[in-house]
Amino acid sequence: MSAPAQASSDRYPGEAGVEVANITKSFGPDEARVTVLNGVSLTIRKGEFVSLIGPSGCGKSTLLKVVAGLSDADGGKVSINGKSAREASREKAIGLVPQSPALLPWRTILDNVSLPISINPGANAGRKLRDPKEILTNFGLGKAIDRYPAQLSGGMQQRAAIARAFVFDPEILLMDEPFSALDEMNRDQQRMGLLDFWQSNQKSVLFVTHSVPEAIILSDRIVLMAAHPGRIAEIIDVDLPRPRNEALYATDAFRDLEGYVRNALRKVMEAAHV
Amino acid sequence: MSSSIAADVAPKAKTASPMARLAGDWLPPAITFVVVAVLWQVVALNNPYVLPTLESIGNSMAGDPHMYWANMLVTCQEIVIGAGAGILFGFLLAVAMSELPIIEKAIMPLIVVIMVTPVVAIAPALVVAFGFGMLPKYIVTGLVVFFPMLVNSLAGLRDVDQKALDVFKTLHASRWETFRDLRLPGCMPFVFAGLRIAMPLAVVGAAVAEFVAAGQQAGLGSLVTISAAQADLPVTWASIALLCLLGVVLVSLLALLRKRVLWWSDADVIGR
Known part of the structure; x- marks a missing residue:
């Protein structure tokens, strides 16, 4: 303060x-x-x-x-x-965080958060991509990186969805x-x-x-x-x-x-x- | 060794409950089968021209295993090639329809027309067109599984998580990326639901194909018609039993594959 x-x-x-x-x-x-x-x-x-x-x-x-x-x-x-x-x-x-977490149930939390980096990779040039592991740790999900969305609480899922939006450093x-x-x-x-x-x-x-x-x-x-x-x-x-x-x-x-x-x-x- | 000892010790602590559960799971159906077998024997012994006894069916199989094996292979071949092609084509057409709606508009009415035409009625015409070889049988078997695969796959490809799709759109994901990372894995529960319908149908299709498109007179279905015409009941019922076994094996294999591919779709499989 x-x-x-x-x-x-x-x-x-x-x-x-x-x-x-x-x-x-x-x-x-x-x-x-x-x-x-x-x-x-x-x-x-x-x-x-x-x-x-x-x-x-x-x-x-x-x-x-x-x-x-x-x-x-x-x-x-x-x-x-x-x-x-x-x-x-x-x-x-643009980083979008929808109303529901909309994580992909077949991907681990780490792979879900890494998704925006692998999609449309042509747009990755010249931006500060974050380390997905590091950002998940910042969001208190460091121990959950290898888990699947269904194994996490709703709050943790939504945090992962927010991490997914921050990870590729959108404007x-x-x-x-x-x-x-x-x-x-x-x-x-x-x-x-x-x-x-x-x-x-x-x-x-x-x-x-x-x-x-x-x-x-x-x-x-x-x-x-x-x-x-x-x-x-x-x-x-x-x-x-x-x-x-x-x-x-x-x-x-x-x-x-x-x-x-x-x-x-x-x-x-x-x-x-x- | 130590690990095997540990594995031995661990379940012993709770021996009673898994055993009880096993008994609870297996005992009721086992009793049903025993009752049916006893009833069968009673009917067969009193009516030898209606049903063969179970031991005569067993003796028939044991007496000429090579003949049954050869015919089963023919039926398996029809299922693998015919149903395999039908499943693959149904899925690929669903992909094409979901990516290009114009394709669905153009050919869905034709597919519905083909599907409401009884396969049994088409088969003799296929024999005329394609001869007495295996091809008409492949086509009949394929036709039977094609429609459930197409409809289920299409529903699955459409049933995409809209919020996840929004995320893909804002990332400017290409069509291919959206298909590879979202639609394809997401449609798998529907694909497996389609396969669950298609697998038993594939056995039906192969048997029906052999009935109507007989030609080569080989396969378990042909064996059923030929032996029934000769009133050789043990052979008829042995062939039916093998067709049934084929269906059970196919459905079990599918259940195993589903566990491998779709583990994420069943929450209780993952556990918390």
């Missing part, structure tokens, strides 16, 4: 990370078209941890899919260090509610693990979550989204000092911010019902 408070905006001054400009997307047949994203613009600076939070149907997962290049927007532009999402994936610039990590399938105690342990690891390896992260405390403890900024149509309602700076740890939960600053975010979230949800 002794580190000076650092405004997210000046961690890497002048370096563009991810630029999301005026994204629009709708689904369904012409006569019953639902606008899922309506003019969403967002910047994630290099090394910044940004959370997306909002009620169901606000399009946060869709936005993540658009940034990942897994889904095409109807309008607008995504640029990852100046490249389109497609170009970025060609260069393996941005996209995490889609990675802890949502875990029980609350396990979730807290996993989010602390991620916090620790991220604080010593500050990468740009876009993190979709349902949990307000999770968003606050992890993020530099929280993007609050509203539903119908999905749009950004408010962007909240989390001016809490780093490095952070569990002790932060008990501070007044944390509670004040939690109250503020919950209130903002409530307003967004009430507005949707009017």
Whole structure:
């Protein structure tokens, strides 16, 4: 807690990370078209941890899919260090942590985490690949490297999935509610693990979550989204000092911010019902 | 030596429970078989023109083992070549269909038409077309296993973990990489389900092929028809027993192979 408070905006001054400009997307047949994203613009600076939070149907997962290049927007532009999402994936610039661990059950944990290095090896040139064993040790899975996913707990599996996204040193990590399938105690342990690891390896992260405390403890900024149509309602700076740890939960600053975010979230949800 | 002693000692501590489990697993089916054998003998002794006695079947096999062996080899050959080709072709076509949906659109209707046509009806036509050699038998045996393999493999190749597929996509994995590292290993539970259906069908296919596409008059199926026509019941039933044995061996081999390839798919095999 002794580190000076650092405004997210000046961690890497002048370096563009991810630029999301005026994204629009709708689904369904012409006569019953639902606008899922309506003019969403967002910047994630290099090394910044940004959370997306909002009620169901606000399009946060869709936005993540658009940034990942897994889904095409109807309008607008995504640029990852100046490249389109497609170009970025060609260069393996995107690390995805899906909602379920999605580990391959026939591969050991070590082989699962090594997978992104062996896939599309042409894009490995000139990047700082990590040693899969070392990264697994950092994630507390050093003793599990030769085990198979089915032999690990859900929390350990999800940690392996996060290690898999960090191992090939992507420029941005996209995490889609990675802890949502875990029980609350396990979730807290996993989010602390991620916090620790991220604080010593500050990468740009876009993190979709349902949990307000999770968003606050992890993020530099929280993007609050509203539903119908999905749009950004408010962007909240989390001016809490780093490095952070569990002790932060008990501070007044944390509670004040939690109250503020919950209130903002409530307003967004009430507005949707009017 | 010390290790063998240790191995001897270790299970002795819990001798009772594995023995009991063994008895629990084997005793009920063993009793069923004994009861069926006794009933068989009762019927056979009272109705010699309906069923042969078990010892006459055994004597028939022991009396001319070479003849049975030679015919069994012919049937095995039909299964290995015919069913082998049917399985391989079914799987490869499923791969082609999953990679290029246009192929499925183009030929699936034709395959369904072929599959609803009774194989027994096609066989004589195949004899006319391909002669009295082994080829029509290979085709009939292959046809029978082809469809379950195709349908199951295709389902397996489609049933890919979407979240894992997303990870592959963001890494810009090539089609080949996605197939090699995700679809191919992932479809194996379905492939083995297909094989589990195909293996007993392969024996049926080979026997039916010999019935209808007789030609060379060799194989266990031919042996059944010929001996039945001559009312030589011990030979008929000995041949049926060998066909049955062939099916049991094939299914057991498959179960062994499955354990080797698909250990990851059965959570209890891995253990925690």
